[in-house]
Amino acid sequence: MAPPPWYPAPALSGAGYSAAELAESCDRVFLLDQRDLPAREVYVTLRSVEDVAEAIRAMVVRGAPAIGIAAAYGMVLAARALRPAVAERYVAGLRAAASMLVAARPTAVNLSWAVSRMLTSAEAHASDAAEVRVAELAALARRIHVEDREACRRMGRIGAARIPDGATILTHCNAGALATGGYGTALGVIRAAAEAGKRVRVLADETRPYLQGARLTAWELAQDGIPVEVITDSMAGYFLRRREVTAIVVGADRIARNGDIANKIGTYGLACLAKHHGVPFYVAAPWSTVDLATLDGDHIPLEERSRDEVVRVGGAVLVPEGVPARHPAFDVTPAELITAIFTERGEFAAGEIARAGEASGV
Numbered sequence: 001m002a003p004p005p006w007y008p009a010p011a012l013s014g015a016g017y018s019a020a021e022l023a024e025s026c027d028r029v030f031l032l033d034q035r036d037l038p039a040r041e042v043y044v045t046l047r048s049v050e051d052v053a054e055a056i057r058a059m060v061v062r063g064a065p066a067i068g069i070a071a072a073y074g075m076v077l078a079a080r081a082l083r084p085a086v087a088e089r090y091v092a093g094l095r096a097a098a099s100m101l102v103a104a105r106p107t108a109v110n111l112s113w114a115v116s117r118m119l120t121s122a123e124a125h126a127s128d129a130a131e132v133r134v135a136e137l138a139a140l141a142r143r144i145h146v147e148d149r150e151a152c153r154r155m156g157r158i159g160a161a162r163i164p165d166g167a168t169i170l171t172h173c174n175a176g177a178l179a180t181g182g183y184g185t186a187l188g189v190i191r192a193a194a195e196a197g198k199r200v201r202v203l204a205d206e207t208r209p210y211l212q213g214a215r216l217t218a219w220e221l222a223q224d225g226i227p228v229e230v231i232t233d234s235m236a237g238y239f240l241r242r243r244e245v246t247a248i249v250v251g252a253d254r255i256a257r258n259g260d261i262a263n264k265i266g267t268y269g270l271a272c273l274a275k276h277h278g279v280p281f282y283v284a285a286p287w288s289t290v291d292l293a294t295l296d297g298d299h300i301p302l303e304e305r306s307r308d309e310v311v312r313v314g315g316a317v318l319v320p321e322g323v324p325a326r327h328p329a330f331d332v333t334p335a336e337l338i339t340a341i342f343t344e345r346g347e348f349a350a351g352e353i354a355r356a357g358e359a360s361g362v
């Protein structure tokens, strides 16, 4: 296999693969094309912020923290393209780039969080020399990446304390290294439990229609040697009723002020099943996923994607021509169904999130 495009520099993900990396020279962004996994491990090279926005929309990169990191790197490309611009035009150009990136996917708040951090820094350095402006933004984008990876490691250790030896963890979608700066949120908890010497096994929901569980979660865990079995989404109830699931651990795309969370479609159903069967339902997410400005789950914008993605599997069309299909990409799980939220700042009851944020001034 060809070496990854950032070689010989190490990936900021801390692994042999990475969802997003910025070239040393700041002129290219490399994204692992997650649509092709596990069949092919291919990195696409992007040279403009427009291309990064399109890649986010098209799911080349996905997962809340990872799209924030990719967008931050996209802002560096935008700053580079604006090298000749005077301060005012530079700021206007970066604001336009920021709006384009944020519009690519509406639900994950990490996207707007990362982009607005980048914009604030760009505004502060607008009057500096062009090279300094680019270097400042590149340093911040890389910091956002590394901070997320470290947050995952920390929340992983915090969450792992709740995972007993011998546990079977059910997870949904992919909340792993591919969805983050590295290590993962829900998969970070599982990895940390395994690293602590606990025997853990995983049931990975396939997660229709993009099959992030079947393709990506299984790919990551198999490489780590953590036992994983893929199940179809409709099998979760069967395994819960048979008492084969110790806990459910998922990621989140946004955590509202009251502790409601948005995550991949199907998460709400799992939380209801967990409640019914008395199984703990945990959410793992970095603090950048917390959005105290959004009051509750009803106010979270939920992306609806195209019919086409539902009616096809691989190349095959499964639904009769002309029959409509629906594709909400996310759903909301109310706070009362969540046993605990693991973040890098600690473990919280969902209803405590606002108080925890205000106590720390965020």
Ligand code: MRU
Pocket: 062, 063, 064, 065, 108, 172, 173, 174, 175, 176, 179, 180, 184, 185, 186, 212, 250, 251, 252, 253, 263, 264, 265, 329
């Ligand atoms: O549509 P996706 O693949 O971007 O959805 C991803 C999820 O729902 C993840 O669970 C969430 O972003 C958390 S990733 C650490």
